[in-house]
Amino acid sequence: MRNVITTLKIGDIMIIILLLLISFTPLAIFTWQQAQVDGEKLIAVISLENEVTHEINLSEHVGHELFDIVTHDHEINTIELSDGRIQIKSATCNDQVCVRTGFINRAGQTIICLPHQLVIEIQNVGDEHIVDDQVDIISS
The missing domain is CATH 2.60.320.10 (N-utilization substance G protein NusG, insert domain)
Structure with missing residues (x-):
């Protein structure tokens, strides 16, 4: 486990964080869309x-x-x-x-x-x- 952590660079960590943020985008869009519909x-x-x-x-x-x-x-x-x-x-x-x-x-x-x-x-x-x-x- 220690070898994996030492091989990660700052760029790798930034890519992982970016991919995690992108994975939650559909949930955010769906929630925003449903909030717009409530008053209709x-x-x-x-x-x-x-x-x-x-x-x-x-x-x-x-x-x-x-x-x-x-x-x-x-x-x-x-x-x-x-x-x-x-x-x-x-x-x-x-x-x-x-x-x-x-x-x-x-x-x-x-x-x-x-x-x-x-x-x-x-x-x-x-x-x-x-x-x-x-x-x-x-x-x-």
């Missing part, structure tokens, strides 16, 4: 078989709502909205991966139910985008 308007876009069925404004949502999305094969996904968060509460698919995903509430997060071809994606939008706040509520 977030919507949850729900798509069934590549067709948008609902757009829900999560930034202004308060309270607790449940509603069902029924596929063309009569399969059911129950969507839960709770204080600006969204999740699939229950689904009639076998694997239940979408249910185990839990709540999402940040731009870029998604929940996907592959058997039912259902996608919930949170997007960051400007004020020019009109969002449909009305959803069919099954139970509260």
Whole structure:
């Protein structure tokens, strides 16, 4: 070990430090990007078989709502909205991966139910985008 330390020169140490700093650059960029998104308007876009069925404004949502999305094969996904968060509460698919995903509430997060071809994606939008706040509520 002593031989390794004595063979390092100042230039080697500077290169090691530079490489360490560069390795943390993606983390810094991601953190900065997420900090910029926090003040924006977030919507949850729900798509069934590549067709948008609902757009829900999560930034202004308060309270607790449940509603069902029924596929063309009569399969059911129950969507839960709770204080600006969204999740699939229950689904009639076998694997239940979408249910185990839990709540999402940040731009870029998604929940996907592959058997039912259902996608919930949170997007960051400007004020020019009109969002449909009305959803069919099954139970509260």
